[in-house]
Each structure stands twice: as structure tokens, then as C-alpha cells.
Amino acid sequence: APIVAIVGRPNVGKSTIFNRMAGERIAIVEDMPGVTRDRLYASAEWLNYDFRMIDTGGIEIGDAPFLAEIRGQVELALDEADVIVMVVSGREGLTEADEVVAKMLYKTDKPVVLAVNKVDNPEMRNDIYDFYALGLGDPFPVSGSHGIGLGDLLDEVVKHFPDEAAEQEDEAIRFSIIGRPNVGKSSIVNAMLGEKRVIVSDIEGTTRDAIDTRFVTPDGDEFVMVDTAGMRKRGKIYENTEKYSVMRAMKAIDDSNVILMVLDAEAGIREQDKHVAGFAHDAGRAMIIVVNKWDAIEKDDHTMSDFENLIRDEFKFLDYAPIVFVSAKTGQRLDRLPQLVKDVDDNHRKRIGSSTLNDVIMDAIAINPTPSDNGRRLRVYYATQVAVQPPTFVIFVNDVELMHFSYERFLENKIREAFDFTGTPIKLIVRARK
Numbered sequence: 089a090p091i092v093a094i095v096g097r098p099n100v101g102k103s104t105i106f107n108r109m110a111g112e113r114i115a116i117v118e119d120m121p122g123v124t125r126d127r128l129y130a131s132a133e134w135l136n137y138d139f140r141m142i143d144t145g146g147i148e149i150g151d152a153p154f155l156a157e158i159r160g161q162v163e164l165a166l167d168e169a170d171v172i173v174m175v176v177s178g179r180e181g182l183t184e185a186d187e188v189v190a191k192m193l194y195k196t197d198k199p200v201v202l203a204v205n206k207v208d209n210p211e212m213r214n215d216i217y218d219f220y221a222l223g224l225g226d227p228f229p230v231s232g233s234h235g236i237g238l239g240d241l242l243d244e245v246v247k248h249f250p251d252e253a254a255e256q257e258d259e260a261i262r263f264s265i266i267g268r269p270n271v272g273k274s275s276i277v278n279a280m281l282g283e284k285r286v287i288v289s290d291i292e293g294t295t296r297d298a299i300d301t302r303f304v305t306p307d308g309d310e311f312v313m314v315d316t317a318g319m320r321k322r323g324k325i326y327e328n329t330e331k332y333s334v335m336r337a338m339k340a341i342d343d344s345n346v347i348l349m350v351l352d353a354e355a356g357i358r359e360q361d362k363h364v365a366g367f368a369h370d371a372g373r374a375m376i377i378v379v380n381k382w383d384a385i386e387k388d389d390h391t392m393s394d395f396e397n398l399i400r401d402e403f404k405f406l407d408y409a410p411i412v413f414v415s416a417k418t419g420q421r422l423d424r425l426p427q428l429v430k431d432v433d434d435n436h437r438k439r440i441g442s443s444t445l446n447d448v449i450m451d452a453i454a455i456n457p458t459p460s461d462n463g464r465r466l467r468v469y470y471a472t473q474v475a476v477q478p479p480t481f482v483i484f485v486n487d488v489e490l491m492h493f494s495y496e497r498f499l500e501n502k503i504r505e506a507f508d509f510t511g512t513p514i515k516l517i518v519r520a521r522k
């Protein structure tokens with residue numbers, strides 16, 4: 089979906105406009121979990137266009153002085169957005185700080201739409217003409233707090249969206265590399281793409297491709313590494329803020345089928361790792377855990393299995409995810425990643441025929457009888473796979489209440505023993521049938 093970024097000096101009402109657009113004039117399709125408290129992204133729609141809004145003002149860059157703060161926001165907008173909305177205030181009029189922001193926007197060829205906020209009554213409309221001086225085209229008067237003028241502003245914004253027709257069907261496997269700042273994501277990206285055996289092409293055109301990297305392995309497998317641009321050229325002010333990294337990970341997860349979650353062998357496991365992993369799991373993505381910097385720690389013959397146990401303990405819900413120990417520095421085992429991504433992607437799309445599936449379920453019930461409650465026993469009639477990515481099974485039973493979590497877990501394990509679902513979550517849905 090196209091991304092609209094809202095930028096501007098402090099106090100012009102960026103967040104008010106953001107919230108107003110998300111809350112009223114536009115139906116929110118989904119909020120990104122985890123960033124709801126101070127939301128940075130919101131999915132929205134206008135005139136049949138689905139798009140995402142990013143509130144760059146939500147990125148806090150510590151105690152950075154005004155100029156650094158604003159530069160961080162504008163960089164973020166320039167990197168991520170398809171259309172930029174610059175907000176100024178009609179009440180305060182044109183300020184030097186507005187000019188600073190506008191100057192930063194001159195270097196982009198992305199469309200910029202100028203919104204003059206706080207134009208709360210019609211008389212004030214006459215004052216907006218000063219803003220032509222910014223050289224950003226027609227100013228659109230709006231009142232974020234009263235919800236006036238936002239429709240016209242949005243009409244203008246969606247005019248600049250890239251042609252949706254540009255998104256074609258794609259055979260490539262979409263994956264992303266996520267993790268906290270400094271775990272070595274960029275180093276892994278660069279090492280993987282640096283391999284001569286991989287053909288990299290940066291495809292221009294669609295929005296997505298601007299931040300994604302497409303490559304083909306010698307075996308002819310095609311991959312799209314999602315959201316890599318920022319990792320290939322470093323040094324952005326906002327890149328290492330924790331909130332930005334979480335938010336970026338969530339967007340990448342949204343856009344991918346397979347997630348490589350990078351942990352740092354040296355630094356160990358942190359809360360933020362679990363948070364992001366949980367989101368990937370809930371989103372139903374295939375997942376690989378990559379332990380980086382394996383070169384940097386002292387090892388004996390227990391180290392790997394100890395680390396593995398620690399991960400299994402800390403990420404109980406990811407028991408299906410394979411773990412690979414790599415070093416971006418030495419290149420150790422990085423060559424395994426493309427094949428592994430392909431394997432888990434296959435598993436993520438796997439379909440099991442109903443008769444095979446029901447054989448497995450009935451065999452499972454034969455060795456471990458179904459639970460009962462007050463003399464009533466759970467009866468399982470049949471099971472069928474209803475979806476892929478992730479594989480989703482519906483199990484029809486006599487009474488949903490009789491299905492215990494532990495028995496569900498047992499059935500899931502039996503399905504996993506019978507079929508290779510390495511790297512993918514699977515979902516069981518229990519339904520009553522009379």
C-alpha cells in the first residue's frame with residue numbers, strides 16, 4: 089500500500105491531522121499492534137485507495153536539538169513515503185522553521201502536498217496565500233481539530249499514488265530480516281547480497297521495490313528481501329531508535345511471508361526480541377531464528393546446544409522455527425539461508441489432502457483417547473485444511489467445550505510429526521458439528 093508521511097515543524101498539528109484522518113474521515117482498517125499507544129503507522133482508506141499513514145513526529149530522537157529532530161523526520165519521510173504532506177500553521181503564519189523544513193523537501197522528487205492547518209474559520213482562508221512562498225504549490229487549508237478541509241487534502245494526496253496496476257503477480261519468495269538495532273541485520277544483508285553467486289537487481293518502478301531488493305540464486309530461485317534499502321546505506325539519525333526499529337520490523341513482517349529474526353549471540357536475548365517475534369508469530373508468518381556474531385563468543389562443545397535451549401525456553405511459542413548460528417563477519421553458514429528460506433516458505437504454503445490428514449488424526453486419537461468431562465467424551469468427526477500461509481485446519485467435533493488446549497496441542501504435534509511444517513506456525517480451528 090502507498091505510504092503517506094506527515095511532516096512539519098513542532099506544534100503545527102501533525103498528530104491532530106494524523107489522528108483525525110485515521111479516526112474519522114477514514115476508516116481504520118487495522119492498527120499495528122504494539123505501537124498503538126503512540127501510533128506511528130495507521131492503515132487507512134480514501135476513495136477506494138488503501139494506504140498507510142506514518143506520523144514522523146512520533147519518532148523521538150532523544151534530546152536531539154530541533155534541527156536534528158526535524159531532519160530525522162524528513163529523512164524518514166523521504167525514505168518511506170510515496171506522498172509527503174507538509175503541515176504548516178495558518179494561525180502562526182509562515183515561520184523560518186517552515187522554510188527549513190521546505191528546503192529539506194526540495195531535494196526529493198516525491199510529491200509534496202502542503203496543508204495549512206488551524207484554518208478553523210472561513211475568514212482565515214485569506215491568509216493562506218503567504219505559504220505559496222514555500223514553493224511547494226497550492227496550499228490546502230484544513231482544520232485538524234474541526235475536521236475541515238481534509239477531504240480536499242486527501243483527494244489531492246491520492247492523485248499522486250503510484251499506479252496500482254504496477255503491482256504484478258510475483259513468484260518470488262518475500263522475506264525480511266528483522267531484529268533489534270545492532271544485532272547485525274545490515275551486515276547480514278550486505279554479506280548475503282555481496283555473494284557473487286547471487287544476482288541482484290534493483291527494480292525501479294513500484295513503491296515497494298524502492299525499498300526491497302530482488303535477487304536470484306544460481307539455482308534460479310527468486311527472492312525479494314523486503315525493506316532492505318535502509319540497511320544497505322547506514323547512518324540515518326532515526327534508524328537506531330528503538331521505536332523506529334520495532335515499527336519497521338512490523339511493517340516488514342506485514343509485507344513478507346518468511347521472517348529471519350536475528351539475535352545477537354554476544355548480547356543475548358532481550359525483551360524487544362520477544363515483542364517482535366510475538367508479532368511475527370501472531371501474524372502467522374514463517375520464521376527462522378538467526379543467531380548472529382557466532383564468531384564473537386568463546387565456544388566449547390556445549391555452547392550451541394546451550395544457546396539453543398535458551399532460545400527454546402525464551403521463545404516457547406516459536407518451537408517450530410529452525411535456528412541457525414551464523415557470522416556476518418566471517419560468512420559462516422550464511423550460504424544456508426536462501427535454501428532454508430525456500431524450505432520454510434514451501435512448508436508455509438503446504439496443502440495436506442483430507443484423507444491423509446484424517447488418517448493422521450484418527451491414528452492420534454487411537455493412541456491418546458480424546459478428553460471427556462462429566463461422562464461426555466470429545467468426538468472428533470473429521471478435519472480438513474482450509475487455508476495456507478499459514479496452514480490452517482478445521483477440526484469438526486461434537487462439542488467445542490470438550491476440546492482442551494493440551495489435546496489440541498497433542499493433535500498439532502501429531503500433524504507436525506506426520507508432515508514437515510518446519511518453520512511455519514499452523515492453526516487449528518475447532519468447530520462444532522451436530
Ligand code: GDP
Pocket residue numbers: 267268269270271272273274275276319380381382383384414415416417418
Ligand atoms: P543492525 O543495526 O542490526 O543492522 O546491525 P549492523 O549490521 O549495523 O551491526 C552492528 C554491529 O555489529 C557493527 O559494529 C557490526 O560490525 C557488528 N557485527 C555485525 N555482524 C557481526 C558478526 O557476525 N560478528 C561480529 N563480531 N560483529 C558483527
